[in-house]
Amino acid sequence: MKRPVAGRWNSEWRQGLIIARDLAWRHENDSDRTVGDFRGRQISGIAGLNLSVKSGEFLWLLGNSGAGKTSLLRLLGVETMATSGQLDILGTQISHKTSRRVLAALRQRIGIVHQDFRLIRDLTVLENISLPLRFQRKTEPEISREAMALMEWLGLSAQSGYFPSELSGGEQQRVAIARAVITRPDILLADEPFNAQEKPQAEKLVRMMQELAAMGTSVIVATHNAALVEQFPASALRLGSEESAGGRA
Numbered sequence: 001m002k003r004p005v006a007g008r009w010n011s012e013w014r015q016g017l018i019i020a021r022d023l024a025w026r027h028e029n030d031s032d033r034t035v036g037d038f039r040g041r042q043i044s045g046i047a048g049l050n051l052s053v054k055s056g057e058f059l060w061l062l063g064n065s066g067a068g069k070t071s072l073l074r075l076l077g078v079e080t081m082a083t084s085g086q087l088d089i090l091g092t093q094i095s096h097k098t099s100r101r102v103l104a105a106l107r108q109r110i111g112i113v114h115q116d117f118r119l120i121r122d123l124t125v126l127e128n129i130s131l132p133l134r135f136q137r138k139t140e141p142e143i144s145r146e147a148m149a150l151m152e153w154l155g156l157s158a159q160s161g162y163f164p165s166e167l168s169g170g171e172q173q174r175v176a177i178a179r180a181v182i183t184r185p186d187i188l189l190a191d192e193p194f195n196a197q198e199k200p201q202a203e204k205l206v207r208m209m210q211e212l213a214a215m216g217t218s219v220i221v222a223t224h225n226a227a228l229v230e231q232f233p234a235s236a237l238r239l240g241s242e243e244s245a246g247g248r249a
Contacts (some may be wrong), residue, residue, distance in 0.1 A: 016052035016088075017187060017218045018076055023049040023085035025071055046071055049085070051237060053220065055186075058213040060229050061222040063239035069222040070115065072239065073189045076220065077112045078103050090186055108135060111180035113190040117172045119164040119179075125151070125171075126160040129178045136183060150178045153208075155201075169196040177205060181212060188212060188219045194228060206232050 026045040046068045053059055061069050074080045075087065078094055087094045089106055111132075119128050126147055133143045151157045154174045164172055173196040180188060188209065194202035206221075206228055213219045223229065229236065 017055050017090055018051065018053040018220075019086070019088040020049055020051040020075075021086040023051070023075065023087055024083045025068075025075055025080070026083055046075070046239070049239075053218045055218055056213050056216045058210055058219045058234045059221070060234055060236040061220055061239070062229070062236050065224075067240035069239055070191055073112070073191050073220065073222060076187070077110050077189050078106055079112075108132075108183075109186045111183065111185035111188045113173075113176050113180045113188075113193045115191045115195075117164075117176040119172060119175055121164050124161050124163055125156055125167070125175050128164070128175055129156075129182055132179060132183045146182055147178075150182055154178055170198070170201070173197065174201075174205075181208070184212065184215065185217060188217050190219070190221045192223055193221065194223060194225055202228060203231070210234075 024045075024047045049072070061072065063069050071080075075082055076089065078089060078098075081094070081096050090109055092098065092102060092106060094103075094106075120131070123131070129150065130143045130147045133146060138146075148157070148160075151160055154177070156171065156174055156178065159167060159171060164175070167175065173193065177190070177193055180190070190209070194205060197205065202225070209219050209221060210232065
């Protein structure tokens with residue numbers, strides 16, 4: 001994808017649910033450092049990134065550890081703000097001036113799978129998965145029906161009453177994925193969502209995410225699993241390469 005000319009957006013870019021232009025980010029305490037290698041340690045910064053992701057698009061997010069994959073997903077999930085550049089999410093321009101009310105509304109339309117799962121330890125599997133539907137004020141029958149169906153599909157029915165501490169790493173990861181997708185979000189951001197899964201389960205999860213994309217969700221998956229990327233070909237953005245500055249492969 002060619003880098004968009006300054007001051008002019010082509011029709012392809014205007015159609016994106018996610019639009020990033022010359023996006024840059026670094027840790028606040030890294031303001032005096034160059035993004036990249038610093039005293040032998042990589043900084044997970046982002047510089048000059050351009051990206052457009054349409055409705056229903058599936059995108060692999062690739063790159064070495066420290067390339068900035070998690071940082072980019074945090075930006076796209078409006079969990080942090082860019083240092084510079086332009087970022088539009090679901091038709092809203094994101095900046096430090098964006099109100100908390102607007103950001104909160106956007107977050108309800110974005111499903112996020114974090115590497116550390118971020119399950120609520122005092123809630124059961126069923127309660128963790130159901131939480132986003134409760135925020136949307138769904139009825140109890142709707143919540144029960146959706147959560148039970150998703151747990152059965154992901155092989156979690158027997159663990160519905162378990163707490164996170166009673167689950168294996170793979171089970172916790174599937175709970176985090178179920179919680180992220182149960183509302184059929186407009187955008188799904190997944191950070192290494194297969195690293196605790198056996199191959200058949202990982203393949204099943206990729207297919208589920210592709211089905212979500214087919215239904216209109218924009219899906220971005222960060223992974224180091226080269227075998228899955230090869231098995232399920234899709235557009236890819238590789239951070240830490242020349243391609244990431246101008247767009248993607």
